[in-house]
Amino acid sequence: MLPRNFTEEQVMFRTAYRKFLEQEIAPHIEDWREQGIVDREAFQRAGKQGFLMIWPDEQYGGMGDRDFRFEQIIIEETSRIYAGDWANTLHSRLVGPYIDRFGNDEQKARFLPKCVSGETILAIAMTEPDAGSDLAGMRASAKDKGDHWLLNGTKTYITNGINSDVVIVAAKTDPENNPHAVGLFLVERGMEGFERGRNLKKMGMKAQDTAELFFTDVRVPKENVLGDPGHGFIYLMQGLAEERLIGACGFLSGAHKAFEVTREFTQQRKVFGKPLSKMQNTEFKMADLRTELDVAQAYVDQCVAAHNQGALTSEDAAKAKLFTSELLCKMVDEGVQLHGGAGYMDEYPISRMYTDARITRIFAGSSEIMKLIIGRDLYSDKFTSFFE
Structure with missing residues (x-):
């Protein structure tokens, strides 16, 4: 995969957040899935260590750094430990910014500090x-x-x-x-x-x-x-591009995790006396998927860079959301197939990934809605040809 150009501070942040997840979140995931809800303490633990809402200004308890790559790291690492159903990013980066963008000083002072600490869940x-x-x-x-x-x-x-x-x-x-x-x-x-x-x-x-x-x-x-x-309708429209970028980062990191799980399984599983990974069909399927994942990652990273510059369009966000959600569903489907009967068993992570993934083509705007947004742009006056 191409270099991703995270800063040294962000690499250190990833290491610290990964450690936090492994110690404070991963041990509880199965219990939360059984009970159908994440314990409120998960938000408070994250807030206490500065991993919940990092973008608010320091006066509200945040780092004051609005670089979206910090949230991208949070999304990727959360997917890595199978905790994508913990809605920390929805709280932190999807809902919280509405208070920051459209709230007045009194509302920010009243709500943001407790959102940062995890005492208030959004x-x-x-x-x-x-x-x-x-x-x-x-x-x-x-x-x-x-x-x-x-x-x-x-x-x-x-x-x-x-x-x-x-x-x-x-x-x-x-x-x-x-x-x-x-x-x-x-x-x-x-x-x-x-x-x-x-x-x-x-x-x-x-x-x-x-x-x-x-x-x-x-x-x-x-x-x-x-x-x-x-003007709430306008406010909601302004937030949709970031919501879809959040989705794209999550879908793609989930697809990466499903790929790794499938890769490991095919190396261990023996068929006709040799590892499944040595079968040409497996190699071809995995080669196709690896290529699509890497190409998608390059596009999503470019969208993140554009978003940091305030230049991410709703059409580009829709493309990212459409492609990554479809790719995730393709990846988990192929993953289940390559697992064989084991893929249908809930004890194997790929089974959970398969059922978790299906909603991604619906929420934050269905694939059909994404195609409408992209298609309308193709025939609008602002369309720009690749050759211009």
Whole structure:
């Protein structure tokens, strides 16, 4: 694989984070998968050692370094120990930045320090029973009551839905006159009318608590609104490119791990008196996969560099998300096949990887939605030919 050009500080950070994971997280993963939720202490342990939210300014407890490569390292190392269903990055880099970008100084001072320490766990609630990728179809609404907003609606498939202490809830603020007017509301644990449904049973990602959330006449103080209560749709669109880049980093690191697991198995497994790895079919399949993984890594690393420069487009992020999610599913499928009957047994990591991977072609925008975004760009006025 080509050199990846991490800084010396980032290499040291990777070493320290890997040690933390091996000591504090890996021993508990199986228990968390059995119980269907990660212990809250996992967030607090990470926060205590500075591994949860590193980008906030030092006044809020962070490092103040916004280089996305630190989060890329966190994502890769978390995948390495089979803990991809711990939603630490969703808390740290997907939800947290909304408070930083669109919150005022009072909101940042009130929420960010506890998010950095892991005392407060974050979630974001966009998806509804009848509105997934089509955010314009959401039905949740909030009415301005003078000194507060009255929030009503239902959200589903919400990651960190049980553990979360603060949920950023997207709701329409003028559904009759302007269906695109959306507000982002900070709903806190214990607010009257805010209830959580069951922890949903899923195909994979067993340790990730995923829940339904119900809001019935929830009084949300005006000081709990992020930015302009009519511009939430724009805010959400601004965050989607990073969300898809986060996904791409995770999907690709998961694919790398599945490759390593399969490579090791094929070296050990004997067929007709010789290792499976010595069969030409195995060599060809693994050669194809290794090539695709390395090419994808070069593209994702380039997207990370562009994002650090503020130049990552929604189309490029969509390409990264589309390709890496499809590649991950291809890798785990081939991995199960090369494991033979063992691949169907839950005691083998590739079995878990297979079931965990399937959702990646759906969340953060399905593969079909990614193709729509890319396809529309191809026929827009801003399209640039490779030869120009």
